[in-house]
Amino acid sequence: MDRLRALRYFAKLAQTLSFSETADHFRVPSSSVSRRIKDLEADLGAALFVRTTRSVSLTDLGKLYLGEIAPALQSIEIADEMVQAQSVAPTGTVRITAMPGYAELYVLPAVQKLRSLYPDIEFDLNITDQVLSLSSNEADIAIRAASELPDHVIARRLGDHTFKLVASPDYINRNGAPRTSDDLRDSPVFMYRTPRGVLNWQMKKNGNWETVDLAPKYVSNHGPSILESVVKGQGLALLPSWGIAAEIANGQLEEIDFEDAWLSTSGGVEMGMYLLYHPPKFRLEKVKVSVDSLIADLTRGSCQRNLALSAAM
Amino acid sequence: MDRLRALRYFAKLAQTLSFSETADHFRVPSSSVSRRIKDLEADLGAALFVRTTRSVSLTDLGKLYLGEIAPALQSIEIADEMVQAQSVAPTGTVRITAMPGYAELYVLPAVQKLRSLYPDIEFDLNITDQVLSLSSNEADIAIRAASELPDHVIARRLGDHTFKLVASPDYINRNGAPRTSDDLRDSPVFMYRTPRGVLNWQMKKNGNWETVDLAPKYVSNHGPSILESVVKGQGLALLPSWGIAAEIANGQLEEIDFEDAWLSTSGGVEMGMYLLYHPPKFRLEKVKVSVDSLIADLTRGSCQRNLALSAAM
DNA sequence: AAGACTAATGCTTTTATGACAATAATAGGA
DNA sequence: TCCTATTATTGTCATAAAAGCATTAGTCTT
Known part of the structure; x- marks a missing residue:
């Protein structure tokens, strides 16, 4: 039995004291209301209404029940409206x-x-x-x-x-741009640490991506400090393109074209x-x-x- | 959809955060809980829970909804219990x-x-x-x-x-007991008035019950005063047997045996x-x-x- | 006294709920 | 890393409940 529907019928019936009017309100045949109310009464084990074929009235228990049920029904209505409002209004x-x-x-x-x-x-x-x-x-x-x-x-x-190998113009002037992985090993490099470990540099060799074995001069999980170090000409770093756009544009950093493409995370995946x-x-x-x-x-x-x-x- | 059941499932699920535990609590397969919750969410047009196959948690809206629904559900429980208690305890x-x-x-x-x-x-x-x-x-x-x-x-x-024709012994001594309807017409008689009119005396004549045309000396809707008048010997009255038992017993009144049986309301019906x-x-x-x-x-x-x-x- | 209105009931059709089994996905352990 | 156990979801079917419609029975009104 759909108890909540029965309760809605009950509340409306208690208000209108008419099965047919209640039925009209819910757009159902009056027989449905009659049956639901009867079921409800049977479930409760108590008569809620006194019916004559011509008139309907609440019993004492019915009044009591209504007093408890009505606010609860209202709460449920309100809750539904709140949820539906929430899913529309951005709060x-x-x-x-x-x-x-x-x-x-x-x-x-x-x-x-x-x-x-x-x-x-x-x-x-x-x-x-x-x-x-x-x-x-x-x-x-x-x-x-x-x-x-x-x-x-x-x-x-x-x-x-995508990651770009960058250095400051100043650094390149002093040390030249690295061309091979061996060049890198001799250069001061800075690396980023993620919660899953240091972000290793990887290089494509004979079609395979291999981790380049480097001893970084500085490792940090604070990107800007790595960027700052590179800008200051202290070394090289693989930095995400979106992180260096401004510095490239105003000449603070230069992108170093390497012999192969470089990537930080698992090899070569876009x-x-x-x-x-x-x-x-x-x-x-x-x-x-x-x-x-x-x-x-x-x-x-x-x-x-x-x-x-x-x-x- | 049985909305109330869905709401009960919802409340329990929000508490346990486990479909299977909730299902066990209601003794239904977990698939039922899953479906009811899904239906409820579809009805509301909003997600109430975030499910991983391994864990369940309430969404913001879910918390909001629970806050409104939980007290309402409790009210309904209480209402049911009240009614059921009422029908057992005599109050x-x-x-x-x-x-x-x-x-x-x-x-x-x-x-x-x-x-x-x-x-x-x-x-x-x-x-x-x-x-x-x-x-x-x-x-x-x-x-x-x-x-x-x-x-x-x-x-x-x-x-x-049943109605008995009674008078006081004193009255009978003075006037004799009536024997015919004509005797009655000459006697002072007292009648009872109901909301539906004066309670006429009726008599069986040739197998038919007919109203005896009498001009009562006193008509009242107050039974005891009629009884008192009769006891005082002021006249005759048709009184219900249960109303004169004591007076008959102690001799204040005497029953008058008439030639036919007497009745007050519609003829002769027991x-x-x-x-x-x-x-x-x-x-x-x-x-x-x-x-x-x-x-x-x-x-x-x-x-x-x-x-x-x-x-x- | 008859008609109109209202609630209840009997019946059929439709719907939805529960049950069972199978699947997908995850967490934990060896 | 693979395997297993746990958990939620989905598919399908059988069953139970509700709606719909027509009819009956009982009142109130004219």
């Missing part, structure tokens, strides 16, 4: 996670804009290299580099995530920056508007970067 | 209606006893000649004279309801005093205990009366 917390570096350069300003656009939404921005799971509800939106895309989330490509979010099984407006705004800002940002790069070349 | 109001005269003689003391027996029950005793409808919920128990019994109520016979109450479709304990107690007292009273009558004869 609540949106949890965003993003990679350091990229976050500071691009996501932070985008989120600032988002905050001013939707002051009612609360944002929880978690900048970390940890890969927070969307599917286990640790975040609503994830912005990170990825090669192969998770299956159950929607991924919007924000731009490339990587990109992605914005990831739950498939919109159900329309969570707060997530939707955030995604839309972020995508707009971040892809625009990446276009600008690309333009800047082109200009530098 | 609340019992409305009793009874005929004047009979009520004062027999019902009043019985109700007094009932009140002391069940101090938690409230009694509403309506002494009237009006025939209050049980079926339209105007009373829980009715005690009245009846010939043919209503169909949808339970009737317990309390005793006869009438009785009945206690009427709703068929116990559902066990309303307060009514049940009241009926039991009243029946016990009133039938015992009627036995005593009968004994008293026998003794007087």
